[in-house]
Amino acid sequence: MSDQNPHHNHARYWRKNIVLVFVILAIWFTVSLGSGILFRDWLDANFPKVGNAPFGFWMAQQGAIICFVGLLIGYKFFMNRLENQEGFSSK
Amino acid sequence: MTQDYWNFLFIGLSFAVYIGIAVKSRAASTKEYYTAGGGVSPLANGMATAADWMSAATFISMAGTVAIVGYDASRFLMGWTGGFVLLTVLMVPFLRKFGKATVPDFIGDRYYSRMARGVAVVCAIFICMTYIMGQMRGVGVVFSQLFGIGIPAGVLIGAAIVFVYAGLGGMKGITYTQVAQYCVMAFAYTIPAVFIAIALTNNFIPQLGLIGNYTAGDEVVPFLEKLNNINQEIGFEKYTDGKLATVDIFCITVALMCGTAGLPHVIVRFFTVKNVKAVRTSACWTLAFIAVIYLTAPTIGAFSRVNLIEKLNNTSYKETPQWFKEFEETGQMAWVDKNGDGVIQYYGPLKSEEKTSSPFQGKKPAYPAPNAPKEQRIGKHGERLLISKADMTNPNELWFGNDIMVMANPHMAGLPAWVIGLLMAGCIAAALSTAAGLLLVLSTSISHDLMKKIVKPDLSDKEEVSYARIAAFVALAVAAYFGINPPSAFIAKTVAFAFGLAASSFFPTLLMGIFFKRVNKQGAIAGMVSGIAFTAGYIIYFQFLGGSKEQWLLGISPEGIGSIGMLINFAVTFIVSAFTPAPPQEVQDMVESIRMPDGSDDENSSSAPPVMH
Numbered sequence: 001m002s003d004q005n006p007h008h009n010h011a012r013y014w015r016k017n018i019v020l021v022f023v024i025l026a027i028w029f030t031v032s033l034g035s036g037i038l039f040r041d042w043l044d045a046n047f048p049k050v051g052n053a054p055f056g057f058w059m060a061q062q063g064a065i066i067c068f069v070g071l072l073i074g075y076k077f078f079m080n081r082l083e084n085q086e087g088f089s090s091k
Numbered sequence: 092m093t094q095d096y097w098n099f100l101f102i103g104l105s106f107a108v109y110i111g112i113a114v115k116s117r118a119a120s121t122k123e124y125y126t127a128g129g130g131v132s133p134l135a136n137g138m139a140t141a142a143d144w145m146s147a148a149t150f151i152s153m154a155g156t157v158a159i160v161g162y163d164a165s166r167f168l169m170g171w172t173g174g175f176v177l178l179t180v181l182m183v184p185f186l187r188k189f190g191k192a193t194v195p196d197f198i199g200d201r202y203y204s205r206m207a208r209g210v211a212v213v214c215a216i217f218i219c220m221t222y223i224m225g226q227m228r229g230v231g232v233v234f235s236q237l238f239g240i241g242i243p244a245g246v247l248i249g250a251a252i253v254f255v256y257a258g259l260g261g262m263k264g265i266t267y268t269q270v271a272q273y274c275v276m277a278f279a280y281t282i283p284a285v286f287i288a289i290a291l292t293n294n295f296i297p298q299l300g301l302i303g304n305y306t307a308g309d310e311v312v313p314f315l316e317k318l319n320n321i322n323q324e325i326g327f328e329k330y331t332d333g334k335l336a337t338v339d340i341f342c343i344t345v346a347l348m349c350g351t352a353g354l355p356h357v358i359v360r361f362f363t364v365k366n367v368k369a370v371r372t373s374a375c376w377t378l379a380f381i382a383v384i385y386l387t388a389p390t391i392g393a394f395s396r397v398n399l400i401e402k403l404n405n406t407s408y409k410e411t412p413q414w415f416k417e418f419e420e421t422g423q424m425a426w427v428d429k430n431g432d433g434v435i436q437y438y439g440p441l442k443s444e445e446k447t448s449s450p451f452q453g454k455k456p457a458y459p460a461p462n463a464p465k466e467q468r469i470g471k472h473g474e475r476l477l478i479s480k481a482d483m484t485n486p487n488e489l490w491f492g493n494d495i496m497v498m499a500n501p502h503m504a505g506l507p508a509w510v511i512g513l514l515m516a517g518c519i520a521a522a523l524s525t526a527a528g529l530l531l532v533l534s535t536s537i538s539h540d541l542m543k544k545i546v547k548p549d550l551s552d553k554e555e556v557s558y559a560r561i562a563a564f565v566a567l568a569v570a571a572y573f574g575i576n577p578p579s580a581f582i583a584k585t586v587a588f589a590f591g592l593a594a595s596s597f598f599p600t601l602l603m604g605i606f607f608k609r610v611n612k613q614g615a616i617a618g619m620v621s622g623i624a625f626t627a628g629y630i631i632y633f634q635f636l637g638g639s640k641e642q643w644l645l646g647i648s649p650e651g652i653g654s655i656g657m658l659i660n661f662a663v664t665f666i667v668s669a670f671t672p673a674p675p676q677e678v679q680d681m682v683e684s685i686r687m688p689d690g691s692d693d694e695n696s697s698s699a700p701p702v703m704h
Binding site for chain 1: 177
């Protein structure tokens with residue numbers, strides 16, 4: 001696990017971590033505050049219904065929560081992969 | 092078997108389990124007391140955090156709120172789950188890597204300042220105290236219904252139980268108790284929903300029933316359309332439309348999300364697992380377990396709305412089901428026969444010119460004394476009479492509290508008595524688990540952050556645990572006092588306050604402490620103080636000093652003002668930090684080290700599980 005140039009490694013790890021956090025937060029914002037509140041009326045009118053529920057309404061009451069769980073699973077998966085790639089051994 | 096029998100059976104059994112677990116996993120050292128020794132499995136911690144997070148208010152009132160306001164309740168559904176995404180990607184992995192026991196610990200070290208720590212301690216105590224009062228009240232209400240005793244006695248019994256296993260067992264004791272409590276809550280919440288979904292929509296998955304068809308009527312119609320129709324028929328907004336302004340609901344949701352990510356009693360839960368990797372796994376489990384309840388709440392709300400209206404509206408009092416009379420007796424439902432026709436009419440605000448819908452004047456029904464003559468207590472149809480004056484500006488005759496939806500649901504659907512017993516046990520589990528978690532943060536804030544770090548640094552490990560137990564006792568006594576004598580509507584209002592405060596103080600300060608090395612102590616203190624002062628000032632002005640709705644800043648209600656307070660905190664911190672010296676090198680190194688994962692060859696790494704004493 002020990003690396004010849006730990007600082008280089010650290011900087012790259014942190015940069016990739018930040019990128020991942022930004023991607024996750026962008027999705028997080030889109031599915032909840034975006035779909036559920038800001039663009040809800042437009043989505044209700046223009047998107048296919050989920051079952052019998054208008055799309056925006058369904059996102060606000062069900063879809064956003066399901067996406068949140070998915071996001072955290074994604075975060076865990078990509079962070080673990082990143083740590084392995086950058087040579088941080090995990091016990 | 093009678094209802095009481097089932098109630099006692101379920102509650103007695105669950106209590107035996109809780110106490111057994113608490114005694115078995117009692118804490119012996121400060122590490123075990125504060126963070127359960129750092130060796131809890133991610134799955135167990137996930138369940139425990141979920142139980143900790145979902146309070147009696149969530150368990151009892153959330154579905155009722157959804158039933159009454161429909162779409163507008165989405166702010167709670169998204170806010171209280173979305174916060175966990177922020178918490179997981181921005182906060183807890185780094186704070187766990189830091190490896191200390193409490194949130195003020197991090198703020199005190201990162202901002203190398205006793206004052207910053209002091210501000211953090213005061214915030215933590217205030218946030219936890221406002222929460223725990225509501226929990227004690229909830230425990231008291233359930234116990235009083237159960238044993239037929241007064242609420243004060245119920246609160247005291249609840250306080251004694253919480254003290255035994257939280258005060259004595261510490262984090263280790265409550266973590267494993269909360270695992271059991273989560274299981275009770277999850278079953279108690281979902282089983283009635285499944286039965287009702289089958290009855291109304293012919294679908295055994297409630298979430299599919301919600302977006303499916305209503306099959307209990309004469310013709311099959313989409314369930315939400317049915318709900319919209321009956322809502323509009325009797326003068327309410329469409330269920331799937333909101334009444335709140337977009338900017339307001341947006342700000343409230345943001346404040347709830349960021350507040351969640353800044354709540355100290357949730358953050359410390361993640362200090363109990365082995366390492367940073369386990370924190371991420373545990374966060375997935377936590378949110379998954381919370382989602383089980385949060386995805387069910389909107390279905391319970393929608394189903395019970397339909398059930399309530401179908402069963403009660405335009406029904407003559409003589410034909411109402413037995414449960415209506417029972418809730419009338421306990422004062423959770425009331426009927427005022429305004430037009431004297433002996434039939435219950437339920438109408439929304441759109442049916443009256445003044446846009447009112449209260450059946451009587453005042454917020455809650457008032458009743459004649461129990462020893463009053465019979466004709467003052469019982470009306471000509473057999474209904475319970477009120478002494479509150481009827482509000483004749485609208486035609487609505489039916490009143491019910493938000494809290495009864497979950498409790499009345501199994502009755503309305505005609506479910507067997509054991510389901511209701513299970514629900515009672517679930518409700519108590521929700522209140523106890525949250526109260527215990529909060530009590531722990533309160534007691535550690537006082538013993539560790541206040542006594543050990545500020546007042547008396549030479550405290551020994553053993554003395555510190557004793558202080559924590561004394562602090563737990565005192566905090567509980569104060570909470571019990573306010574549970575017995577609630578400052579009227581104060582508690583409901585202060586919950587919004589707690590989130591606003593967490594969003595405008597802890598969340599930005601922790602976030603900048605981790606992601607911006609240049610932010611220094613002057614900036615952080617100035618930011619925290621201005622964020623809190625703005626938020627607290629706004630809330631106090633509108634909630635307690637009678638500010639009117641027309642004066643709201645940009646149309647944002649006090650509930651959502653925490654999001655603006657947060658922006659102020661960010662702005663002030665950056666500006667002040669830019670004009671004052673950078674933090675010392677060792678603090679910058681510390682920030683650098685918490686950003687790196689486990690297994691990095693960093694010498695200040697403190698990612699090893701906390702040492703057992």
